[in-house]
Amino acid sequence: MTPDTRHGIQFDRTVHAVDDLGWSPDGDEPIDVPTDDGLLIEVPPGEYVFEGSGSKHGPVDGTLRRWGIRGTGDDPADVVVRSDGPSTRFINSSFDSEGILVENLAFDNGDSWTGGDIGNALRARDGIEVHDVDHLGRSGAEPFCRWSLMPLIGEPGGEGTIERWRKTGPSIYVGHGSSDGGGGVFNRHEGHLTFRECHVANQGGDGGLYTGKHPGTIRFEDCEFEHNDMAVIRSAAGSELHDCTVVMDWENAHPDNLLASEIPEAVREVYNAHRKPFDDTNKGGPIEEDQPTGVNGVYFSSAQFGKSGGGIYGCTVEIRSVYSDRGQAAICINNSDGDVEIHDTVVVVDVDGLPAIWCRDPADQRLSNHTPPPDDAWNVDLRNVTVSGDGDGDGRAGIVLENRHESRLEAVDVAMPNAPQGVDIGDSRGVVRTDGGTDSGDGDDSEETIDTPMDLTFTNDTDSTAFYSFRADGVTPPDSVSEAGGVRSHKDDDGGGGILAPRETHTWRVVSSPGNCSTAPTRGDGVVVTVGGDSLGEVSPMSTPDYEALAESWGYSPADFERDDSGDTPDGSGGDSGGDSGGDSDGDERDGDGDGDAGGEEEETEPPAGDGADDTTGVSPERVAALEATVQDLTARVDAQSEALTAAKTARSELQADLDEAEARLDDIEADGWLRRRLTALFG
Template sequence: MAHTITIHDDGNGDANPYWVAFDGDTKPEQTTSHGATTDESDAITQTANGYRADGTVYGGRDAYRYHGKRLGMAFKYPERVRIKINDQQWRSPAAFGETQPWSGGNGGGGGSGNSNSGDGDGGDGSSDSSSSGSSTKQPSSGGSAKRHGIEFGRVVHAVDDLEMDPAANEPIDDALPTGEGGVLVEFPPGEYLIECQQSVVDTDSWGLRGLGGDPRDVRFYTPKGDWTKAIAFNGGRGFLLENCSFAQRDDHETGTCVAAVCKDELEIRHVRHLGYTPNSIENPQAEENGYCLAPSVTDPDGVGHVVDYVNVGESTVADYPQNTIPVFIGEPSRGTIHVKKCHIENKGSHTLYASKAAAVKVEGGLFKNNSNTNMRLSGAGSSLRDATIVVDRDPEFFRESDTGEPQNVRGLWWENQKNGASGGLVENTEFVYTSETRSEGVICVNGSAGGLTVRDCRIRNTTQGVPNVVVDPIGSGVRGNCPPGDEWVRLENVTFTGSGAHPPVEAKRPDVDMLGCRVNKPEAPRSEGLRKYDVEHGRV
């Protein structure tokens, strides 16, 4: 199969020399495909491993048609260059793993670069959060690697070694080594079709990793119109999913989820869910797997990480519980999961539903305009630090499409659903509420929870109808199971600003404290019924 690489220079006419090396016995040819212009002085010479093209662009385009794979390329001024493979998206040189530093035109005679595939098209509104920075190919066909503490005995290249189709014309199901432990499959930029659920059962050290410069460079697609659990890892130790995306299309039906029930060493890093997220009315198959990502660590001493997960596509809010949960950490999770620097927005239910799990530590991130709750945590060992929770969207977005009723949109809901353990910490987190939607509160402490400290936080609430902090009576609510330990709730150095007639704290149990807090809400009455009240009123 022949491919075309088009090189575009954004410069102002100054020379930008480059070279590109190709594998294979067929000599590349210069072409004017994609409207490219060519400089006839460019040279194509044979090397020990194939061919090499040396050229110069002056604020225009060069194009080459080739049959093998690219072995390497280099540009004197890579910041001026964009590259297109066939009819796919323009990318920076960093998105291609074979790019090498410029050394005066030397090099390019060989090496083992990535395959000849680029990324698919399609916008998704995804955040530009940092990727894994993984543009260098790991050893394949027998080479070993260690990533984020997981030892892989074999690293294989999805296209070069496993002959997967990077254009998503043929499914990759049969080529994925799901029955083999100790293997890391690395994907060059492209689009890959997963037709059926890929189950990895009782297998240690297994992973998928994209080689692009951005998680969106490697996209996994599932059949259109279906809700597909693409990856199901269950029972092993050591799971890695890194630097890739799952594309859900925008047909309001296609959904994709990933589940990882891991004993220990769970690593999900720089992963994106792209496109629209359907609910179970739009696709009844979503009822069985009503989440996008479901990580669990089953060993009580086990540790997992979910880092830079982004899911910001649109959804339509339906009646609870018919909405899709972006991240669900369920009851099997007995270890500790760190959720760091994630961005979840515009979802119909529970941004992070983790009140059935053991310790879940959320660090940083933006959680914005998600219906029902923007964060749902519980119990000893769990925490929310350095994050931002925002609800500022038009209230109509939060109205149930099937009943017409307004949803209950909490900022943080703290409860103890299964473990019955008191405790928890909310620290240095900013809450912003400007939407007059229906809500039980910016921060809601359920009657099943206690021993919670809220410290060094800022709550800006400009609404008339949304309470600020609500602490329910012990034993109240649908959960009912009271914590066996502490029942108190303490707010330390919390700042309240904005308009609205609700008091800063509505305490419905006797042991609630406000210590060193500051309030600048001229319309709000003083909080009553608190055990300790140390509050400065006035300008903050």
């Protein structure tokens, strides 16, 4: 047939599954699926059966390049694909694949709890396209379950789209690690995936979609997630949910969902014959003792990746009724994630034991292999958020922020009358709340705008005049009078600064921790900076051009700063350039970018007189030679580190290849075992 292009994938030829490949549309014979490069298989309505291996491999296996399968019916359910018995994958593509299409068909797990589950592992460097695909039937637990959909884009610039993929249960609800859940995007995803108009409901074990632990990004648009265990939807910082509905309402979930304690005896016997002896994991012991993981609505956790950014936009999150008293929150931002936005979102919690929004403490990681977000990205940003419900906020509050410094709450309305308070910011510093919203956590309705001001102090412990500048929100300048005759300070739109006489202190009021804070003399040489009573972290030193330019722009006389009564400069050198930066100052505050970086190290002393008499730059040849030697030494060190890094990457690649090979061998052993059991059953 003629070439065809669908969803951006160019196919060389199109074949008819029945007429050209001989597939049986009645499910009489297992299908044989070719995987040639550039091949699109069009499948007419019917029921098609493939041979289940019981392993991770399936009829579509290996490297796929511009390969696709597409149903030609009016509805996805017109073309049904199922296993002949054992649970297995249908598609198991390698990481070197590129351009995979699955469209307009249905995969059917069947009505058994102990076999028939179908998985699809769609791994590619670029170009995964899944459109209008239904996943039908029941989903079991380990060892009979399979991840229904595992897409992965392995290249940072690669993209994929999952559109109108639907899986709505029912499932067995057992604990984390005891069931594969609806789908997942895992560690080796480095590109971007878009999930659009998907519906995932009634998935047990590892939840609806487990999509947080990877260095890539994901965007969910107009999706529905309902009644899934562990997390109704699990993602992470760096990814986004837009206009999605997230609901846990166990009383209105699928009537055939089963908790482990509800599994029929005959099914329990089959599971327990395959499970390990009881240990401290959910994967072991009698299945009837396995407990569901618990309740989260939206769970953001990048775990070991420690990511930041992204958020939740225009969504509705509801916790109406639950099957377990275990859980964290309707929206839980894990300790590993930060700089997350929650905007234009409605949260309802009608059960006890769960805050509506809980942003956990980045300073205290839950597991040893988890990584906190960057130090400057612990904050969250809540805007136009409505929180309500009859829940008690876990005895804490409707919204709980733990060490989420410099967070902002704007137009946040909390109405949870059974919670002790509306918002609990704990030890979070510099939180700005300017919402004017209703906080009814204590049972009283009140309109209020809340700021959390802190003292920002600069103390000059030297015998010389000092200068400082900073950037912060909600700045109120000092108004005290010093022994020098008055506070010499300046406030602008983004912060402030000033001149300090010896032993003088300036106290500002701010509502966020200061950024781009510079002092001269440098902090540690005599200017002490504290915020909220605590010492500020390391600050950039300020070069002479910085304070001279700022002093003049703020109307101070440079003479006020350049010399004290003894005639010395602040650094005590007695000269006019001892504090100049050793590099350029393109990064200082004068260029408007506010990053406060002076661009180089400071010279400790001036060049000795006469050493540079023949050097027009004023730097002696000996100094130049010393600097060149230092550069050569640093270059050699960088080269050595680069070689070591390259060797480590090579070793890691070789190890991963060994692991992949070992996994393949294990799958082959599993497949051989299944074949032996089948032959024994057939021939005794």
